[in-house]
Amino acid sequence: MKFHLPRTRKALAAALIATTALSSAWAHGDVTPQAVDTSTLPQLGNKWHESNPYSSGPARSEALRIGTSAYNQNCARCHGLEAISGGIAPDLRKLDSECMGYADEAKKNACFKEMDDFFLATVRRGRTRDGRVYMPPFEGTLSQEAIWTIRTYLETRREP
Ligand code: HEC
Numbered sequence: 001m002k003f004h005l006p007r008t009r010k011a012l013a014a015a016l017i018a019t020t021a022l023s024s025a026w027a028h029g030d031v032t033p034q035a036v037d038t039s040t041l042p043q044l045g046n047k048w049h050e051s052n053p054y055s056s057g058p059a060r061s062e063a064l065r066i067g068t069s070a071y072n073q074n075c076a077r078c079h080g081l082e083a084i085s086g087g088i089a090p091d092l093r094k095l096d097s098e099c100m101g102y103a104d105e106a107k108k109n110a111c112f113k114e115m116d117d118f119f120l121a122t123v124r125r126g127r128t129r130d131g132r133v134y135m136p137p138f139e140g141t142l143s144q145e146a147i148w149t150i151r152t153y154l155e156t157r158r159e160p
Helices: 007-027 060-074 105-125 144-155
Strands: 127-129 132-135
Touching: 060 144, 105 144
Parallel strands: none
Antiparallel strands: 127 132
16 A cells, blocks of 8 residues: 655654654753643732742642642742752752741641742742842743642752
8 A cells, every 4th residue: 555645744754853852852841840730720910929829729649630730830840849949059959958947837738838938929929149040940831820839839849
């Protein structure tokens, strides 16, 4: 049987190969920030929340699923896979370590909320010191929903 691949099919196949090559590059943490699909989560509107709305409740597991991949695509290249820093950037497992020292649950949760606010501000604005960009700003690249899914992921990586 003779089979002619139509031109468009060929082009499509070539495009597919190119996309596959690109996505495998991303899997290793390319420099291009990645858009994150959060359409399966409750949407948060235009106002910035001060603490993580996905931290507890029914949306948490979906937020964690999305956040794990969003972290790997956007943060791991500096902060390390599974948030284990290789030394280039702070180890984000330790971000809440001070809070974890509180025996009192109410104090601990208040501390986590303060860290939520600090986390949000850092990710939105990035970090520039003496004119050098240590961390790029993610506002405009990542939605509020995406940023909180990453926080949800990091909550599972907390260490004292
Ligand atoms: C280009 C590398 C780079 C990328 C990408 C990056 N960061 Fe950072 N991040 C840094 C560096 C470096 C610092 C420390 C900056 C400083 O010393 O002021 C930092 C600091 C932080 C801090 C504050 C930590 C502390 O203890 O003060 C948080 C939170 C953070 N990053 C979260 C993230 C998240 C979440 C992402 C992904 C959305 C991300 N970063 C992507 C390099 C990066």
